[in-house]
Amino acid sequence: MVTEVDPRIYDTTAEITWCAGCGDFAILKAVKLALADLDIAPHEVLIVSGIGCGSKLPDYINANGYMTIHGRPLAVATGAKLANPDLHVLVVDGDGDGYGIGGNHFIHTCRRNPNITQIVENNQIYGLTKGQYSPTSDVGFITTTSPDGAIEAAFNPMAIALAAGATFVGRSFSGEPKHMAELIARGITHRGYALIDVLQPCVTFNRVNTYAWYRERIYHLEEEQGYDSSDRMAAWARAQEWGERIPVGVIYQAEGAPTYEDQVRALEGGSPAGRLLELAKMPATEQYETLKERFI
């Protein structure tokens, strides 16, 4: 990948506290590579996260960061995007944060279509709290909170995103950082909400869904002859696949749909952040008069 922006510009000196071998390392690297590949400077990007191992990521990347409360990064990210639509807004959180605690925000973000990219570090377990089953854990998965095996059917993020109206639905695997960086870059350039679900082994608490487990099962949609990612019904069929065969790549992409910001009338006169900056440049008296005209 030849880039104008060196990915190392995103490095920080913060000590990374993920377990050795954690799939989050590759996700961090892929985010940096994607941003550099798109020539996005650190001040042009905001990374919003929630709570969980993967949500520590904003601390490890030299860009604007916002760690929100559990399950709320999509709400905060949407607000940030409305305040400053010129900003590239990324959400990085785990399957528990994104699909469990933040499940409601997930569904409504899909249908609103704000121009933000969500990367879900899906390790099928709650790692930070030492290994409880999560929304994406498979039936029968044994953990501290499911000693007889998980009873519920696993949450299917691909199908739910499609059903809720997401315009970009993709999946990658943290054992393949190059593929992941390319997919993240595609998600960022997509105009609208992009979901990138990353299959990310938790080496400490999930001894079932390992790197080797995924290697035996994943296949690349790019290599599937005749697969058309703009075909919603074809995407729906691929979204159901799990177990023996797991598709990675762009499952669905619809181009040309208006974003949430496009339809907010208050943004027609420019971004609120931009208007604030303009106001800040004005002389005090003039600023006062302008504010008076606006609010009185």
Next chain:
Amino acid sequence: MEYRELVAQVQKTAKLTSFEEAEAATLAVMRALSEVLSQEQARRVQACLPSELSSFLECCRPEPDPHIDSQTFIGWTLSGLDATGPRDKTLGGLDLFSVDVGEEAMRRCRCVFCALKACLDEALQEDFARELPETVCDWFRRA
């Protein structure tokens, strides 16, 4: 070097209690190597290894992912390794000692490299090292 001899060397260097543990570590490292070695390099290395190990390199790709770093390498290694001692029978990770699994995997990985080095001549060792992720390359050179 014969397969059993190589695994026994790993067991001795890593101070592991059983042959099976050493075998698991050796095979896990071979599995990880198959993700980072190019097909061409793998063919050269295969010729120097016992068949039980060389078969792991059959699936090497012509152009491996250049962004696999030491952390992802250890992740691949951990697919086949339970470095906390006996196999964790809970399957779901009830074993809280497993938090040290990554660090222990790195240590075992170095011990496997030590045994593998003995199978390769100096020139091949250097070519082999150059295809490894940066930190892993250091482990191999110092093994």
